[in-house]
Every structure is written in C-alpha cells, then in structure tokens.
Amino acid sequence: MFYQLYEMNHAAMVPFRAAADVMRLAYRNPLNPLTHTVFGRAMAAGLEVFERATRRYGKPEFGLAETLIDDRPAAVREKIVWQKPFCDLLHFERALPAGHAPDPKFLVVAPMSGHYATLLRGTVEALLPSAEIYITDWIDARMVPVTDGNFDLDDYIDYVIEMLHHLGPDTHVIAVCQPSVPVLAAVALMESNGDPFVPSSMTLMGGPIDTRINPTAVNALAETKPLDWFRDNVIMNVPWPQPGFMRAVYPGFLQLSGFMSMNLDRHMIAQKDFFVHLVKNDGDGAEKHRDFYDEYLAVMDLTAEFYLQTVETVFMKHALPKGEMMHRGKRVDTSAIRNVALLTVEGENDDISGVGQTAAAQTICTNIPDDMRMHFLQPDVGHYGVFNGSRFRREIAPRIVNFAREHGRTSKSPVKRVIKGGKAG
Structure with a gap:
C-alpha cells in the first residue's frame, strides 16, 4: 500500500x-x-x-562511444551478448587497430544494491583502453513479471558462473562492492567442481567479505535488527501498472x-x-x-528474496568468512581456490565497507600461492573512490590491468609491480 x-x-x-x-x-x-x-x-x-x-530518474546511459587505444581514438559499440530475466551482459566492443595485441578480458560484476550498472561508467571508461570489458547490467525488479520467477543470492551466484562459461577461458573477474561475496562464492564453487572456465584472476573492490571487521553504520543496522524487521518494514509489492506488478521487492x-x-x-x-x-x-x-x-x-528495486538472503548471509550470519555459507545445499569452501590469482582493493576512508572487510578474502582463501595474491589500500579515498575518480584512474586501474596481464593463462607477460602512494602486500 x-x-x-x-x-x-x-x-x-x-x-x-x-x-x-x-x-x-x-x-x-x-x-x-x-x-x-x-x-x-x-x-x-x-x-x-x-x-x-x-x-x-530513469535508467542512465553509459554513453561510452569512444576510447583511446595506442593513443588513437577507437569507436566503442555497446552490445548485449547474454541475457536472463534479471540481467543483461553488456560487451563494450572496441574497434581495435590492426596488429593490436590481445588485451585482458574482464567480467565486471556491478553492484546489485540499488543503483544501475552505469554507476561504474568511470570504472569501465578507465579500463577500456587496456582491456576487453563485459559488465553485468542488472534489471530493475519492478520491470520483471512475476511469471519469470524469483531471483535470490543462489541465482546471483549461478548467473556469475553462467557468464564466466559464456565468456570462456582466461577471463578475469572484477567484483565492485556488494558482488564481492557472490563472486568469491562462485569462484570457490567452480574450483571445487574442477570447472575449466574458472577465471584467471579475481579482483574484489570495497566488498563486505567479513563485516565483523571495522563495522560501519550500514553493518550496525543489520546487527541490531532481526530479519523479520527487514521483511516487515522494507519489503513491499510492486504496484500496478508496472510489469512486475505484485512482485515482492525492496523498493x-x-x-x-x-x-x-x-x-x-x-x-x-x-x-x-x-x-x-x-x-x-x-x-x-x-x-x-x-x-x-x-x-x-x-x-x-531489488527482489525481496535476494535482499533478505543477502542481509542474513552476509551481514547477520557472516557465513562466508565462517565457512558456513551454503549454495543449493553445498558448502562454499574458499580453501578450494588454488588456481585463481586474488587482488583485493580498499579505500582508506570507506564508510560502507570498512578497511579490512575486503582484505579478509586474503585470509579465508588459504590455498592461493603467495605469488598469486596482492592487496592494495588506496589512501584518501572513500567508498566511491575505490572504483571511480582520478585516484582510481591513476592508481587503481593500472594495477588491476597489470595484475591481470601477469596472471593471464594464455598470454602471460611479465609486469614489474610498482606500488606508489599506497600499501600493498
């Protein structure tokens, strides 16, 4: 009502x-x-x-019609290459100059936490000159008819796995904020199953891997309220005449x-x-x-089942770092990850995902070799600055691309790792 x-x-x-x-x-x-x-x-x-x-305000456009490749303008075409009821996978297809060497292939998993994927416009723009970019374009739940079924955290993980299968081998995955947990879970499940399409590297940025570390105001709310409070106070049905009429959502x-x-x-x-x-x-x-x-x-809008399951799993039970997270009856074992390089990125002034929450992935992924892991703390940036802005373009984006080049499986190229203005390990 x-x-x-x-x-x-x-x-x-x-x-x-x-x-x-x-x-x-x-x-x-x-x-x-x-x-x-x-x-x-x-x-x-x-x-x-x-x-x-x-x-x-309607859904914004990416509006990225051009980028620079080898210091020359190159046209960019936005193309849907994979579709499901709750997500489109967009490819920013670049007109590459003749003789241009292959660039790393990235699946950028955008947050499904209220804003559209265009929130990462600056992220995509900074990476485009050096990488082949695909991004998850999540669909507003109020626009999805109830006949298309439900969408929860388990479905989210399934979507990530299906997209990695679609993109094929030697893909590098980037999770920005909220998707850090489902992406890490997806990679762990793929490794447990011996999946040949497991990504070459995984970059987690400003994500709530373990919200018990330096809890923020966002984390505190979930700690002080029972799950029924969220169900009773923030879940509503989509009104008529929207396509998703009667779907339960977090508006x-x-x-x-x-x-x-x-x-x-x-x-x-x-x-x-x-x-x-x-x-x-x-x-x-x-x-x-x-x-x-x-x-x-x-x-x-977010589907009610996805929102409530995320609140319970990530913010209340801290299931992933405790080793208790389940996906369709199977335990998510992060120690199974052995072949995927791990880069974690945090912002010093992040008030959404406190410092240490993302770095916790380095601790729970116990079997990744030391030469395949790296952590970077960007000074003087908040949550938004972890994936956007001048410092992202200057300090973080080059590290992501270099890390992917170093750990690509089909075309490794030695990259000298230089850390300036931040902390790395």
Missing part, C-alpha cells in the same frame, strides 16, 4: 513539475527582460531545483532514502550550491551537479 501511495504521489506531482518547467523556460528566455536580472535567474534556479527534486526509493540519510547534510549543501551556481551562471558547477545526481537519484 505504501508503494502505491508513493506512485500516486509522483503521478499527482506531474502537472506541478510541468508547470515549473514551463515557468523555468520562460525565465530563461533571452527575450524576457527578467532573464538578465538576479531576480529572474533566482526564479529559474528555484524552479529547476523543484523540478529536479520531484522528478523520477529503490527506500534504498535511496537510506543512502541520502547517511550524508543528509552534504546533499542539502549540494542543493544550495546548485542554486547558487545557477544564479551566478556558473555553467560548469551546475552541470557537474546535474551529472552526479542524474546518476545518484536513478535507483532500481
């Missing part, structure tokens, strides 16, 4: 948003004398802030409320600064705000 009221409220706001947009255009029309006054700019700015604050708007409440003061200041930028005609500052919030405010 609450979800339906939310939808009705959005529908009721449509004429007010339309009116605000019309008035904003009027105050920005160069033929309007008020446009050139502080009053006119302030009115236009206030109307835009109102329209954007009440808008529903995106509730997730967004949680995200924003953690740093509410920063978001309020950002809105004020946006208003000031518009009044001062500071186009660059205003455009940066639009770009960030167009992505940040675009959220998707």
Whole structure:
C-alpha cells in the first residue's frame, strides 16, 4: 500500500513539475527582460531545483562511444551478448587497430544494491583502453513479471558462473562492492567442481567479505535488527501498472532514502550550491551537479528474496568468512581456490565497507600461492573512490590491468609491480 501511495504521489506531482518547467523556460528566455536580472535567474534556479527534486530518474546511459587505444581514438559499440530475466551482459566492443595485441578480458560484476550498472561508467571508461570489458547490467525488479520467477543470492551466484562459461577461458573477474561475496562464492564453487572456465584472476573492490571487521553504520543496522524487521518494514509489492506488478521487492526509493540519510547534510549543501551556481551562471558547477545526481537519484528495486538472503548471509550470519555459507545445499569452501590469482582493493576512508572487510578474502582463501595474491589500500579515498575518480584512474586501474596481464593463462607477460602512494602486500 505504501508503494502505491508513493506512485500516486509522483503521478499527482506531474502537472506541478510541468508547470515549473514551463515557468523555468520562460525565465530563461533571452527575450524576457527578467532573464538578465538576479531576480529572474533566482526564479529559474528555484524552479529547476523543484523540478529536479520531484522528478523520477530513469535508467542512465553509459554513453561510452569512444576510447583511446595506442593513443588513437577507437569507436566503442555497446552490445548485449547474454541475457536472463534479471540481467543483461553488456560487451563494450572496441574497434581495435590492426596488429593490436590481445588485451585482458574482464567480467565486471556491478553492484546489485540499488543503483544501475552505469554507476561504474568511470570504472569501465578507465579500463577500456587496456582491456576487453563485459559488465553485468542488472534489471530493475519492478520491470520483471512475476511469471519469470524469483531471483535470490543462489541465482546471483549461478548467473556469475553462467557468464564466466559464456565468456570462456582466461577471463578475469572484477567484483565492485556488494558482488564481492557472490563472486568469491562462485569462484570457490567452480574450483571445487574442477570447472575449466574458472577465471584467471579475481579482483574484489570495497566488498563486505567479513563485516565483523571495522563495522560501519550500514553493518550496525543489520546487527541490531532481526530479519523479520527487514521483511516487515522494507519489503513491499510492486504496484500496478508496472510489469512486475505484485512482485515482492525492496523498493529503490527506500534504498535511496537510506543512502541520502547517511550524508543528509552534504546533499542539502549540494542543493544550495546548485542554486547558487545557477544564479551566478556558473555553467560548469551546475552541470557537474546535474551529472552526479542524474546518476545518484536513478535507483532500481531489488527482489525481496535476494535482499533478505543477502542481509542474513552476509551481514547477520557472516557465513562466508565462517565457512558456513551454503549454495543449493553445498558448502562454499574458499580453501578450494588454488588456481585463481586474488587482488583485493580498499579505500582508506570507506564508510560502507570498512578497511579490512575486503582484505579478509586474503585470509579465508588459504590455498592461493603467495605469488598469486596482492592487496592494495588506496589512501584518501572513500567508498566511491575505490572504483571511480582520478585516484582510481591513476592508481587503481593500472594495477588491476597489470595484475591481470601477469596472471593471464594464455598470454602471460611479465609486469614489474610498482606500488606508489599506497600499501600493498
């Protein structure tokens, strides 16, 4: 019922948003004398802030049409190469120059935690010049009919294994944040089964492998509430007329409320600064705000079964680091991983996955040889900086590519490992 009221409220706001947009255009029309006054700019700015604050943000585009390969522009084409009801696998197909040596092949597993895969646009953009990139494009659960069945953490792991099979041998997998646990579990299961398509290397970035280490506010919530509390308070049915009508989900708007409440003061200041930028005609500052919030405010629903199973397995029971995680009746044994190189990456100021939570993978994967493992702590970055931004492009992305080149099975090339500005081991 609450979800339906939310939808009705959005529908009721449509004429007010339309009116605000019309008035904003009027105050920005160069033929309007008020446009050139502080009053006119302030009115236009206030109307835009109102329209954007009440808008529903759709799924963003990656928009990566070009990259640089060997210092020359190369066209990039986005292509779906594998599909399931809850996920598309996208390939960023590059127009490689003649004679270009093969690059490492990466499966980037994007978080299924509220935002779309486009949150990793900067991650993909930084890796594209040096790698063949595939990324999981998770589908908004409200868009999947109930006739397509359920999707839980076990299904997530199955999807990862199926995608690795589809991509074939010598694939390198990258898990950003939430998927670190299911990706590590998938690799462990593949190794246990002697799967020939096990990835050559696995990179885990800012992930909750063991949330008992340096617990954050996100971890504390799961520790203080029983699972029934989450089921009773955050699970709702998708309202009509969405394709996923009556599917039980954790709604995106509730997730967004949680995200924003953690740093509410920063978001309020950002809105004020946006208003000031518009009044001062500071186009660059205003455009940066639009770009960030167009992505940040675009959220998707998660299936109830996936969300609840993840909360219980990862944040309440800490099943993976305890060696108690099960997948379809089989125990996930991380000590079975012997042939997959492991790189873990953390941010010094991460307030989502505390320092040490991702590095715990190095401890529980006991049988990976020392020369096939590496940990990197990036100073002065928070959670977002682990996979995006200038420091990611300059410090982290080159390490990921070099690590993959060093541990590729079909085309190994010696790479000198140089660590600057961080800690490695």
